[in-house]
Amino acid sequence: MSITASALRNDIYKILDEVLATGVPVEIERKGRTLRIIADTQSASKLDRIVKRPGMVNGNPEDLVEVDWSANWDPEGAF
Secondary structure, eight states: OEEEHHHHHHTHHHHHHHHHHHOOOEEEEETTEEEEEOOOTTOOOTGGGOOOOTTOOOSOGGGGGGOOOTTTOOTTSOO
16 A cells, blocks of 8 residues: 555554554655555564563462462461
């Protein structure tokens, strides 16, 4: 798709959403030159950007039911 800069200005969010949804680049004509808006296909998922935290449980929460916590439990409330 090729549009003018004025058309981009009128519907910029709609056009950007279309590029993200379809992956089809949009070309903008400006002062005799062509600019292109494309979706980044190599962007990481939100799960890939999670910060790793040592000591965190990674697995099935049902497995925690059977863990013996008595060695860590303090009846006074301090761990």
